[in-house]
Amino acid sequence: MKVSILGATGYTGAELLRLLAGHPQAEVMHITSESQTGVPIAKVYPHLGGYYTQTLGSMQDLPAIAADSDVIFIGLPHGHAMAAGQTILNHGAKIIDLGADYRFKNTAVYEKWYKLEHVHKDAAAVYGLTELYREQIKGATIVANPGCYTTASILALTPLVKNELIDNSTIIVDAKSGVSGAGRGLSLTSHFSETTENFQAYGVAGHRHTPEIEQALSEAASSEVMINFTPHLVPMGRGILATCYARLKPGVSPEQVDAAFYSMYAQEYFIRLAGRGGYPATKNTRGSNFCDIGWHIDVRTGRVIVLSAIDNLVKGAAGQAVQNLNVMFGLDEKTGLTQAPLYP
Amino acid sequence: MKVSILGATGYTGAELLRLLAGHPQAEVMHITSESQTGVPIAKVYPHLGGYYTQTLGSMQDLPAIAADSDVIFIGLPHGHAMAAGQTILNHGAKIIDLGADYRFKNTAVYEKWYKLEHVHKDAAAVYGLTELYREQIKGATIVANPGCYTTASILALTPLVKNELIDNSTIIVDAKSGVSGAGRGLSLTSHFSETTENFQAYGVAGHRHTPEIEQALSEAASSEVMINFTPHLVPMGRGILATCYARLKPGVSPEQVDAAFYSMYAQEYFIRLAGRGGYPATKNTRGSNFCDIGWHIDVRTGRVIVLSAIDNLVKGAAGQAVQNLNVMFGLDEKTGLTQAPLYP
């Protein structure tokens, strides 16, 4: 498979390159960066020295790049993918977009939360949360890779919603992310001295991953679900933990909750169930495509608490993108993704 | 004032010594440690070099220590304070206990959550959350200094509960703490390589600060309140952020929420209101006795989200203990506690 990456100098692009270096069937053809065109990628990211000799190209050559690729990963800020999408398709390549442009079935939701007109409304995109949409992904030409928070949250809550075990109006997702989720762009929020030994929330009641989680849960529920989602910044590089709360429906037993998780995920390689009473830790997933899930039931209050941990750059971005690549091209889903997490 | 500290080699004890070094009216008489008796405190904690020449004594001399002190801070694991309490009182000293022994009005609650028989049931202790119980503290002989999580949580929620603005059955406190909250005792959980670049929850649905928060909120509500409380471990030394959720009662306006906070706290020196839409950060309180509070209203879901940040070792322990000391002895409450937070 010939693959190319638009926007290869962000953390998502670099992580794709790290994973693709170990993928036996993917060959990286073109990588682009508008700000560092002409620079060798190993100079931008010395950790990739010895793996890639390529020099960064420009999106100005998009038609040629697309013609020379079976699939194109897009690691650009939202707005750019939908502008480039039709050109890519016209030249015969498939698309895996790691941004938000193709994530919403209803583009009006996109336009409302991203405050941008959607310019590729008729795109036949599939939402790329692999475990839940695998069948559609197989035949897709455009895969919208989910956001990092959303991957952790949706995987945590879907078994409960789908099996109608909780009151969907009581869902709260309190999520915590490492700083790499904010990308490589400079900002005071990502400035080391501000962030080390610090913890705070941001985007309360307004974060753009909210409607994405709601879309997936609504589909699982076959009715509209509205949640509270609160992201926080953790002084570490990688990792997301989502702590999800909901009220159990009257009479739901702990065993029913267990069964919901095991029946949905027991066969999934990339989901490791820590079980009832389990405590997933972000570090156990670091560098890997795993999502570790544990759950707790508070009999005093009647609530279930689900804990879900991923590496935001892998299962939350580049890893799931490679997983989708494998599904789209009929490979074993694990290809290139079997390396064990890095601990400690 | 002559003060002594039982259990001076834990982080709480060390923090008391740091603060008392700058307190113009307190003189440290005796400090104890059963494991390091005879060792100079400046050898155990070199940062205190130049401030203290004292050597650690033993609790075996408790009667003499009490007789030689106006007040005794107790920084021991739970169980020890209630065993020593009567002896201290008998020899004429007051008590500020930084552990859990005296925190519960109903000692049965203590016995249930701490699985230990209470041996000083008739103690006339006052709960030392200064802003809420100031009047009782003035005349107290035993002050039960609150836990770190509880201080942040109770201060965040009391204005809403007291003013009957929220549905008390919907309260969820998702709290995050730096590792110093786990103390100086060695454990794998506090082992650097395990904890750095890691984030996880612990004690879900069973943490002992739960009944303490419930006791204070129930008093504010004049009815029994039951909550979900979930603590998490943040890879940093100091700081707690509590993210508190509750459903607003129908018809409650944002302005009513604002008024609840301002009317209760506007005159409080140690509470800094970041206001509606504000984002307190733990680092802004580091080393200080402040509790910074901000709140958000999600009109989509009808919930209020309150964010509350403290330094767990100061307002969450030693600082509030000194604040209580000042109240008990009729000093300006701020005495020895006015140094600005350490940032960055």
Next chain:
Amino acid sequence: MKVSILGATGYTGAELLRLLAGHPQAEVMHITSESQTGVPIAKVYPHLGGYYTQTLGSMQDLPAIAADSDVIFIGLPHGHAMAAGQTILNHGAKIIDLGADYRFKNTAVYEKWYKLEHVHKDAAAVYGLTELYREQIKGATIVANPGCYTTASILALTPLVKNELIDNSTIIVDAKSGVSGAGRGLSLTSHFSETTENFQAYGVAGHRHTPEIEQALSEAASSEVMINFTPHLVPMGRGILATCYARLKPGVSPEQVDAAFYSMYAQEYFIRLAGRGGYPATKNTRGSNFCDIGWHIDVRTGRVIVLSAIDNLVKGAAGQAVQNLNVMFGLDEKTGLTQAPLYP
């Protein structure tokens, strides 16, 4: 004393404000920032909320600011202080410059290393390493506050150089600094995800603190000293450790080395000697104006290794500036600087 700060929004400026908030005899009159003129300082730095109500002014008002101040702290990038110096003096204020402009007796050295013409060559500036130049500082109108690395290095090596115990041609300073030393300006080097869990050197054989260390050691030696100085970036906010190596002259005994340190520093409040075999740790000085020094002798190789730890923003910048302020105005040198370090 009426004091003002030019460039109050950098970390050095913020740290001056933190310390001056606890200084009983200094009143902050004016604070400036060209990029955030008109903004309240407590909005730029919320940790200062409750301490300062001032709004940031502009250097365009320098004559009025100087006329209204007894002393002006300058926390601007190099080049700006020497441009403003004469104006300040003309309006009757003294200067404490925290940048490099006034640090070199021979302005040609400044021009060579900073690649900038010096525009205030006849300034009668005193080098503000308080413990070594205290007498001159008393009568100074311009004090050039030393760099952070240089403070740690010069204090470590001067006793050995002054007492002629080492071969000055063998001096190597291997220094390590927290990231706050790089300031609040955004850069990839200070970007959290790049810096956390990372360690590297920079500025090998070319860092601008080299000639500053050499100037002070040459004065102590009464002959020209040339050293190797290598700075490194530590994934932490504050703190510098300098590891200094030199070959002992033949026949020098360990006791002579000890005597050199004790005779020079035993009476210095802000220098804490950890002694021969001692291991200063940056954290023991955090938030304080202390410099902790320990030394080791390797009998196998005949070398002495001196370890010196400071908080780069305090003894390495704002704290020493306040110490100099106290000396210049005849106050107790410790005024406003006695708060204990923040540990853990």
Next chain:
Amino acid sequence: MKVSILGATGYTGAELLRLLAGHPQAEVMHITSESQTGVPIAKVYPHLGGYYTQTLGSMQDLPAIAADSDVIFIGLPHGHAMAAGQTILNHGAKIIDLGADYRFKNTAVYEKWYKLEHVHKDAAAVYGLTELYREQIKGATIVANPGCYTTASILALTPLVKNELIDNSTIIVDAKSGVSGAGRGLSLTSHFSETTENFQAYGVAGHRHTPEIEQALSEAASSEVMINFTPHLVPMGRGILATCYARLKPGVSPEQVDAAFYSMYAQEYFIRLAGRGGYPATKNTRGSNFCDIGWHIDVRTGRVIVLSAIDNLVKGAAGQAVQNLNVMFGLDEKTGLTQAPLYP
């Protein structure tokens, strides 16, 4: 190849398991732990969940374990390997020891620095710094895997020593390590709250890696070399940077220095040369078996400064052990070790 690990629950053992999980020709037969015998390894290290179903055995079964293995990795504290060595050899397995027992040709040096009698003096062990001793490793039955600091230091200095470009009496190695180097055993030094935001030296003039570095450099020099080695603790999990200083011999040109590095290492896959003026960063090697090396020449002082970065648990321990395994068994040296570093 059938491999077993004695002492599998330390960080070195866990890292071996991580790497061997991706090694196509090695099968893990037995893993032991005396303190956690009978516990599944995936319970001790949840990050390995999905890779290993094995339960920890005991060294009491050493003869059977050895008989069932082609090679045994030993990840035990020093003293244990030499006690077990002969038994292992007798039962037909080879040994790769990650401790110090077999590292010294002259066991008297071992006995002096480790203060322990050597009980396997006639062992024919080969020092396992692969790039330097590859030919001997091919035929070895016992490989003594080097220490982490020593790997970084020896690789940095050997080209200069071997080519006689420096004055060997002037060598100083100032090294910095992440906390994982101290292992999983609990200690105050590795306690999170003590170590985060802290930097300090330890083991000055007495660290046990000193004689190991000296042994290798003396062999390269064909004369006895004595150095200063100073280790420091960096608040991060993984990574070592060695900053090495030496005086160049008169007349040595920068090009000669360059040639020494390129001629020795240009063909080495696991050594990446950052070149003259280059700045290796530990993070660029994280999780990989690379050693990145850069060097600088200070014409003012006539010194060369070499910077060398590794992941202490990989090239400094488990990775190099697997590299040696590959060499011993005639496999491609890179087998199982090609995964790219984890960045950021």
